[in-house]
Amino acid sequence: MKKLVIRNIDQGALMKLNKILKNTFLVLFACLVLSACATSKKSTGQMQGDVYTGTDTVEYLASGVPDRVFFATNESVLTTASRETLRKQAAWLRKNSDITIVLEGHADERGTREYNLALGERRANAAKDYLMTYGISSNRISVLSYGKERPVDSGSNPLAWSKNRRSVTVKAN
Amino acid sequence: MKNLIILFLILIVPTNALGLIEVDITRGNLNPLPIAVSPLSIDDESKKSFEKTLKKKDIGSEISKVIEKNLKTSGLFNPLDKNAFLQAPDIAHLKPRFEDWNLIKAQALITGKVKNVDDKLRVEFRLWDVLAGKEMMALAFTTVPNNWRRVGHIITDKVYERLTGEKGYFDTRIIYVAEDGPKTKRIKKLAIMDQDGANNKFLTLGNELVLTPRFNPTSQMVTYLSYFRNLPRVYLLDIETGIQEVVGDFPGMTFAPRFSPDGKKIIMSFAKDGNSDIYTMDLENRIVEKITNHPSIDTSPSYSPDGKFICFNSDRSGYQQIYVMKSDGSNVKRISFGNGLYGTPVWSPRGDLIAFTKLHKGKFYIGVMRTDGSGERLLTENFYQEAPSWSPNGRVLIFYRETKTDDKGEGFSAKLWSIDLTGYNERLVGTPTDASDPSWSSLLSN
Numbered sequence: 001m002k003k004l005v006i007r008n009i010d011q012g013a014l015m016k017l018n019k020i021l022k023n024t025f026l027v028l029f030a031c032l033v034l035s036a037c038a039t040s041k042k043s044t045g046q047m048q049g050d051v052y053t054g055t056d057t058v059e060y061l062a063s064g065v066p067d068r069v070f071f072a073t074n075e076s077v078l079t080t081a082s083r084e085t086l087r088k089q090a091a092w093l094r095k096n097s098d099i100t101i102v103l104e105g106h107a108d109e110r111g112t113r114e115y116n117l118a119l120g121e122r123r124a125n126a127a128k129d130y131l132m133t134y135g136i137s138s139n140r141i142s143v144l145s146y147g148k149e150r151p152v153d154s155g156s157n158p159l160a161w162s163k164n165r166r167s168v169t170v171k172a173n
Numbered sequence: 174m175k176n177l178i179i180l181f182l183i184l185i186v187p188t189n190a191l192g193l194i195e196v197d198i199t200r201g202n203l204n205p206l207p208i209a210v211s212p213l214s215i216d217d218e219s220k221k222s223f224e225k226t227l228k229k230k231d232i233g234s235e236i237s238k239v240i241e242k243n244l245k246t247s248g249l250f251n252p253l254d255k256n257a258f259l260q261a262p263d264i265a266h267l268k269p270r271f272e273d274w275n276l277i278k279a280q281a282l283i284t285g286k287v288k289n290v291d292d293k294l295r296v297e298f299r300l301w302d303v304l305a306g307k308e309m310m311a312l313a314f315t316t317v318p319n320n321w322r323r324v325g326h327i328i329t330d331k332v333y334e335r336l337t338g339e340k341g342y343f344d345t346r347i348i349y350v351a352e353d354g355p356k357t358k359r360i361k362k363l364a365i366m367d368q369d370g371a372n373n374k375f376l377t378l379g380n381e382l383v384l385t386p387r388f389n390p391t392s393q394m395v396t397y398l399s400y401f402r403n404l405p406r407v408y409l410l411d412i413e414t415g416i417q418e419v420v421g422d423f424p425g426m427t428f429a430p431r432f433s434p435d436g437k438k439i440i441m442s443f444a445k446d447g448n449s450d451i452y453t454m455d456l457e458n459r460i461v462e463k464i465t466n467h468p469s470i471d472t473s474p475s476y477s478p479d480g481k482f483i484c485f486n487s488d489r490s491g492y493q494q495i496y497v498m499k500s501d502g503s504n505v506k507r508i509s510f511g512n513g514l515y516g517t518p519v520w521s522p523r524g525d526l527i528a529f530t531k532l533h534k535g536k537f538y539i540g541v542m543r544t545d546g547s548g549e550r551l552l553t554e555n556f557y558q559e560a561p562s563w564s565p566n567g568r569v570l571i572f573y574r575e576t577k578t579d580d581k582g583e584g585f586s587a588k589l590w591s592i593d594l595t596g597y598n599e600r601l602v603g604t605p606t607d608a609s610d611p612s613w614s615s616l617l618s619n
Contacts, residue, residue: 125447154582
């Protein structure tokens with residue numbers, strides 16, 4: 001849990017603090033900040049509409065290249081943030097032309113299983129189409145829908161659902 | 174499977190249907206019929222031999238327990254407490270003293286006799302109308318001893334049919350997905366069990382994700398979705414031999430499979446380039462036909478029992494709704510117009526209704542509507558539930574329900590539930606593990 005939240009903290013600020021307060025109080029202070037962040041973000045900061053905007057659960061394909069994009073309920077439209085993420089992925093893929101990828105499409109638990117399988121496929125393809133417009137050949141991309149079968153967050157709340165509505169780019173080789 | 178089906182049915186006494194007691198099936202469980210199920214009598218010699226082979230002390234009484242549980246679960250009957258029975262089982266079977274049964278308010282009485290005949294199990298039973306003082310039916314079966322639970326189910330079916338005027342649904346099985354493990358890494362296996370939860374058996378090991386198993390009309394084959402080698406495809410499984418094969422050669426995910434009512438085709442969705450359409454594949458000549466052709470998601474197809482129509486789920490209006498079309502894909506008509514989203518339409522085996530899942534204002538409902546979309550009735554509301562499947566007589570729906578997790582993401586469970594078409598008699602269907610995606614078989618003995 002802590003690991004997740006730490007990535008939310010401004011790394012620069014943390015370094016500065018570290019220099020100023022090289023004592024045990026820092027630990028206490030950081031803990032307070034962290035818990036404040038965790039509680040406040042649950043209610044507001046991490047969603048726009050119902051699209052997840054947080055970066056804390058993102059694994060990185062490479063430094064500065066997030067692996068996933070998030071969707072609104074029942075939607076497969078890419079948000080501005082998603083397009084930015086995918087452009088970074090495309091740039092990285094252009095530089096690493098031997099890499100092939102699987103786009104894994106997911107839905108939240110608030111839909112029927114079969115429809116969600118189709119929706120996951122549609123979301124992964126939205127990401128695929130965008131990568132292709134940035135010059136990534138379709139034969140480097142395969143698509144796999146998990147529907148609602150593989151959530152990252154097992155919570156039953158709007159924030160958890162927003163994290164689960166996603167397309168994740170996974171290296172295939 | 175074959176040796177299970179060999180059951181000999183002998184009619185001892187032809188019964189004529191006079192206006193005796195009747196159970197009104199359309200009214201739910203407000204007034205379940207008081208019925209006495211006398212333990213089936215058994216002679217000492219047979220008792221000993223069956224105790225050896227079946228490891229059951231008194232197989233007669235075990236069979237009557239199966240019947241009792243079935244009757245109670247149906248919600249239409251109220252099996253009375255055996256401790257109140259005055260007459261001994263063997264004598265009651267010959268000639269019930271109706272005053273005694275009347276005294277404990279029984280309106281109907283089931284009696285019977287079990288005997289070992291050449292190492293076969295011979296069971297006869299009689300159904301009596303206590304008020305009229307008359308025998309309503311009498312039947313006998315001979316079968317292999319291992320079939321004793323099925324004998325109980327078949328007797329229940331006969332009693333149910335005699336008293337309600339409709340076929341029963343007790344000698345049936347449920348195929349479903351057994352679930353285990355954390356929500357984020359669920360392990361899923363195909364499992365099969367008797368309708369009452371007995372004889373549970375796992376059919377896959379859980380190495381790959383499996384979803385949505387459905388029986389063919391003879392209940393010997395199952396079609397389902399498997400993620401074998403991370404390629405989600407529709408498969409076909411022969412339950413008896415265990416042989417599995419991929420259905421068709423599609424360059425992408427196939428899902429949401431069901432059999433046609435004649436069992437000759439599989440209808441399913443095929444997803445490509447972000448678009449899911451409905452296809453059929455003929456299992457004999459392998460010919461694939463595209464049934465819908467629309468840039469929206471078309472899925473969850475289900476045939477009408479005469480095979481002439483297909484209901485399905487589409488978001489072509491912008492959101493998930495239920496549509497009906499001819500089986501060649503022509504004449505597509507939207508039938509769901511209520512508030513909310515509609516999914517998983519399933520055509521009733523009686524042909525008159527379509528069961529569905531509905532999502533409205535954050536709640537999930539199981540409901541039914543007529544095939545033109547009129548007469549929508551919601552039977553049950555919950556945090557999450559979906560995927561109804563009909564009992565073969567079209568009177569009961571089985572579906573699965575998931576619980577809400579707490580803030581830590583804990584407390585998740587998935588269970589099977591059943592509910593009558595009347596909206597009464599909601600019941601948890603016991604499974605050894607968590608469970609989802611149930612599919613009800615046809616009547617095994619017909």
